[in-house]
Amino acid sequence: MNIKQRRTIRKYTQQPVSDELLNRLIEEASRTQTMGNLQLYSVVVTRSEEMKEKLAPAHFFQPMVTQAPVVLTICADFRRTTDWCLQRQASPGYDNALSFVNAATDALLFTQTFCCLAEEEGLGVCFLGTTIYQPQPIIEALELPELVFPVATLTIGWPAEKPRQTDRLPLQAIVHQETYNPFTPERIDACYKKRESLAVNKHFVELNEKETLAQVFTDIRYTRKDNEVMSENLLATLIRQKFLKADNLLDEVPVVERRPDILECDVVRFQNKKEKWVAFVGMLDGFPYEIFTGLQDDEEGIAIPKSVNKGFIIKHYDREGQKRYDFQFVNKRGYKTTIEGLSERFNPKYWDYAKLISGVLRYRMPIDHVISLITSLQLENDTINSWTAGVARVLKKYLPDSSPMYDEEEQE
Ligand SMILES: Cc1cc2nc3c(=O)[nH]c(=O)nc-3n(C[C@H](O)[C@H](O)[C@H](O)COP(=O)(O)O)c2cc1C
16 A cells, blocks of 8 residues: 555454464564664564453553454564573663664664555554553553563454545645754744644534634543653653663752743742732742742732632743743633733842742752742842742741741741
């Protein structure tokens, strides 16, 4: 089949796929390039009903797993190479993240080459990304040893359907000349215009009671919550399979160079002189990552209901590419409200000081040190000094229980 005609096939006839054909395709696909020609992958062939039934739950019972004559699980594999080294007086050093990525690259290159060859032969193939969502039950079912990790599953059979072809984004969505060209709002519009106007996608949005197609992805298909839970799972399984070491992760200082576009935040009220102020403390991995503060005021400042203690700080680019920060919260009735342009609502001087404090937080200076630093600042007037004291009080909320400063606060 010509690549221009290709599509994923999820329904198969009962006609068998012979061992001879399968082995020929696997052998041909092994001509694919691999790191150091080490072929850091392995393929587990599943044909028996019993094994398909065992794999099905790991793939969220997608029907192709039990319906396809053949299921292939392609694994990143440093086991074989490691055993070879050990048997040949060589010391392998492949129980690390880099080696996992190298082996996963080899495995996925093999997978795609196999798909092209199988589709050329007239077979129908479906790639199952669920493989990395719940790797542990797959590892158990297939008895994968340490340094072997499943990265892709293919269901294969002779097609019993001819679904419509899916669309593709235009070239300008994927190609950058010489350097990465930023996506202006106009370019995003141009890239997604056709996709968003397709009847099938409009129907999809309506069916899911969403406003945009992007929301179908963020709120339903691939949500933050699911991604975070499955990421934890993935890391835990990489540790179990000995590609990662647990202490690497525990000692990690997660400095995030690029601020995430959305940060959960705490809303903390504080007094500055006689005025009521509010702080938005952006949180990352349970630590304060940035702080914005402003006067609570219906007219010029920030007015939010008393019951709101949490929300999101959202980085937003307008049509001119100008960056701003919005605050979004959900009220008691479940409706979202967005306060746009936090930066414009605040006195620039406080904004600048808050930016400096955020810079320190972002690099994970321990909170007690941040508080000492802030309280030691001698700024130009009483109001700003009172503001820094207020910010220090806000940050005390994030001290670990064991901190002496925490106790001091408790006794106050
Ligand atoms: C990484 C990855 C994960 C995928 N996971 C699934 C899956 O779990 N179930 C499924 O039915 N299709 C899955 N697919 C197939 C895609 O849905 C499909 O390729 C995409 O919608 C484009 O359609 P087409 O292949 O027919 O052009 C996956 C494809 C990739 C590359």
